[in-house]
Amino acid sequence: MNIRAAVLRDHSLCMPIERVAVDEPRSDEVLVRIVATGICHTDIKVAQTQGLSPRPIVLGHEGSGVVEKIGTNVRKLAEGDHVVLTFDSCGRCPTCLGGKPSYCYEVQAVCFGGKRLDGTTSLACGNAAVHGNFFGQSSFATHALANERNAVKVRKDAPLELLGPLGCGLQTGAGAVLNSLRVGAGASIAVFGAGAVGLSAVMAARIAGASKIFAVDVVDERLALAKELGATHAIDGRRQDALAEILSATGRGVDFSLDTTAVDAVIKQAVDCTGPLGTCGLIANKSPAQNAQVNILGSMLRGRTIRGIVQGDSVPDIFIPRLVDFFMAGKYPFDRLVKFYPFDEIDNAMRDAEAGAAIKPILRM
Ligand SMILES: NC(=O)c1ccc[n+]([C@@H]2O[C@H](COP(=O)([O-])OP(=O)(O)OC[C@H]3O[C@@H](n4cnc5c(N)ncnc54)[C@H](O)[C@@H]3O)[C@@H](O)[C@H]2O)c1
Ligand SMILES: [Zn+2]
Ligand SMILES: [Zn+2]
Numbered sequence: 001m002n003i004r005a006a007v008l009r010d011h012s013l014c015m016p017i018e019r020v021a022v023d024e025p026r027s028d029e030v031l032v033r034i035v036a037t038g039i040c041h042t043d044i045k046v047a048q049t050q051g052l053s054p055r056p057i058v059l060g061h062e063g064s065g066v067v068e069k070i071g072t073n074v075r076k077l078a079e080g081d082h083v084v085l086t087f088d089s090c091g092r093c094p095t096c097l098g099g100k101p102s103y104c105y106e107v108q109a110v111c112f113g114g115k116r117l118d119g120t121t122s123l124a125c126g127n128a129a130v131h132g133n134f135f136g137q138s139s140f141a142t143h144a145l146a147n148e149r150n151a152v153k154v155r156k157d158a159p160l161e162l163l164g165p166l167g168c169g170l171q172t173g174a175g176a177v178l179n180s181l182r183v184g185a186g187a188s189i190a191v192f193g194a195g196a197v198g199l200s201a202v203m204a205a206r207i208a209g210a211s212k213i214f215a216v217d218v219v220d221e222r223l224a225l226a227k228e229l230g231a232t233h234a235i236d237g238r239r240q241d242a243l244a245e246i247l248s249a250t251g252r253g254v255d256f257s258l259d260t261t262a263v264d265a266v267i268k269q270a271v272d273c274t275g276p277l278g279t280c281g282l283i284a285n286k287s288p289a290q291n292a293q294v295n296i297l298g299s300m301l302r303g304r305t306i307r308g309i310v311q312g313d314s315v316p317d318i319f320i321p322r323l324v325d326f327f328m329a330g331k332y333p334f335d336r337l338v339k340f341y342p343f344d345e346i347d348n349a350m351r352d353a354e355a356g357a358a359i360k361p362i363l364r365m
Pocket of ligand 2: 041042043061168169285
């Protein structure tokens with residue numbers, strides 16, 4: 001079947017829309033007509049960096065759409081179902097079997113390899129193979145071939161064109177709070193970076209009943225939005241000393257913190273602002289080689305935990321429908337972060353995402 005897809009052939013943000021052929025779904029796959037897809041900073045990073053994924057490739061990993069065809073062994077989904085596409089995982093390794101698929105042993109191959117696990121590609125331009133299967137979807141296209149595992153059925157009364165970002169950025173921030181850190185009622189949390197991931201964490205912290213929610217950023221509008229979405233304190237990292245502010249407002253530091261900025265100095269603050277038995281979650285990185293320094297004595301005496309977090313430890317089939325319910329109940333208004341673009345304006349949308357002009361761009365097919 002022929003589809004329209006944004007094909008990246010170099011290491012830029014320029015991905016012209018081309019006619020591409022997509023395979024019929026195999027027994028465990030589903031063909032999804034993409035209605036809309038979010039743009040995540042991981043798309044930008046992979047587009048601009050050599051060596052993370054092969055070329056030519058169709059990126060995009062926050063797709064939402066309607067199931068058009070299912071493989072012969074698919075039981076979870078039926079034609080016509082509304083789905084959010086999320087990260088892929090193998091389903092067979094110890095972490096998948098243990099209910100933590102975002103730490104799948106095969107994550108590099110199934111999310112970044114551009115091929116199915118058996119090494120085949122699912123897209124082609126004429127006789128030449130095009131890499132697809134990015135995060136098990138490659139959603140910068142009118143149709144995507146997903147695995148049954150990474151297509152999550154969602155309720156039909158929810159606005160489908162809005163839901164794609166729940167598959168990555170939004171699930172990551174909310175899941176970090178609700179699944180990874182398990183922030184409880186009355187707890188305190190500091191979220192560094194008020195982008196899509198950080199603001200999702202702020203909304204989730206409000207849902208969890210956190211008593212003090214600090215949002216730290218360097219952009220006025222993002223700080224103002226953080227307050228509207230539930231932050232009790234908004235700290236401007238350019239003008240204020242975030243660490244001193246948090247320590248003075250809490251006495252001994254916060255129970256939890258999250259870094260979504262990948263800025264070395266900010267990561268240090270995110271660690272240092274946690275109090276006794278506090279946990280700092282690391283969500284963002286600048287490059288595979290990035291390292292950070294922590295104060296050993298301070299971490300030891302406080303019994304601190306520093307941990308990495310991928311996709312908010314989500315089991316997507318459980319967590320994404322839960323986030324949709326929160327949205328429909330008015331408790332998780334992530335539509336406030338979104339700016340829509342027509343698919344044909346993907347170049348503008350990518351540039352706006354990179355420049356921070358849109359918090360969560362969504363391409364409408
Ligand atoms: N671990 C995961 O599973 C996962 C999933 C999705 C995204 N990510 C990563 O999470 C990161 C955040 O994603 P996003 O979509 O929210 O990006 P974003 O760029 O919208 O958010 C980052 C925020 O940090 C702020 N910031 C920059 N420098 C700062 C400083 N010195 N002090 C305070 N704030 C500062 C920016 O103004 C921005 O609002 C990205 O690196 C992305 O690749 C990780
Ligand atoms: Zn992402
Ligand atoms: Zn696995």
